[in-house]
Amino acid sequence: MSIAKVEPLTTARALRGPFDYRLPERLGEVGVGTVLRVPFGRRRVLGVVVELAEHSSLPPERLAEPIEALAAGAPAELVRLGLWVAHEYCSTPARGLELVLPPGTASTRGQTGARTRTVVAATEAAAEALSGSSGLGPRQRLALELLTAAGEEAPAERLAAAGVGDNELGYVDAGVVEGAGGPVVERDGARSGVGVDGGVGVDVGVDAGGEAHGEDDGAAG
Structure with a gap:
């Protein structure tokens, strides 16, 4: 089972991610840097895959699946850079990642076209x-x-x-x-x-x- 560890692109400073999502076969090409639309509580938000794993600390039945992968994204090295900036300058992962994503990705809040x-x-x-x-x-x-x-x-x-x-x-x-x-x-x-x-x-x-x-x-x- 493939697990995507996702940092939601939200403005909440108290959020402690990343969060685990179970990747179905239809999203088999997802990698570090892919932007996903994911269920998050009762909302649907955008998030960036910051790591892939084979296992989660939670049982599979408790893991939600991403809704879709979007065309926007960033290379893995830029994801690491964005997270480093957030850590070094006491910002949130979301703000650091927004610096390395294509302009307007986060502000669209899901209006970015699906990967085709x-x-x-x-x-x-x-x-x-x-x-x-x-x-x-x-x-x-x-x-x-x-x-x-x-x-x-x-x-x-x-x-x-x-x-x-x-x-x-x-x-x-x-x-x-x-x-x-x-x-x-x-x-x-x-x-x-x-x-x-x-x-x-x-x-x-x-x-x-x-x-x-x-x-x-x-x-x-």
Whole structure:
């Protein structure tokens, strides 16, 4: 079982953290510096992961799960710096951490967007686009070939590692095959077609890392 030790970003000086939260599989990529939205008593607050552990001093059934991981965050070394500043200058961990987080993270109080990644997958039209005289550029063709070979959704960063970047995936909004329609785009679960029949052959979606849910009852420290 993975445990995230979280310092809530609150203004209370009497708070003594960090507090332990049980990490579910959907938050398996959480690390030191990740900003989480967590249940805290009857509230939901933002907090920064300052340490990961395998065990907690409290039984698992008493540990709440984070609601979601946010896009904002800081490298582990900056987290250590923020905590050091708080200790050296007799401030709170929250104030020290706010110094090293992206501007406005704490003031949004949960309005920062959820961590997302773009995933792409070939559709039935991909084979037709590859075999026909579609006018695909070399890298656009490479993108479709990679997606077709994968046979499943692939993170955009995997394509980037193969030399296929944003320019080649620009058909997400503009259309890969000129005059032949556009792709299907999914954002936050809403699907919208931007072309006509005989589309591009690519599905693009945003994976928000799982449905946000959690307990309202307090965290464990």
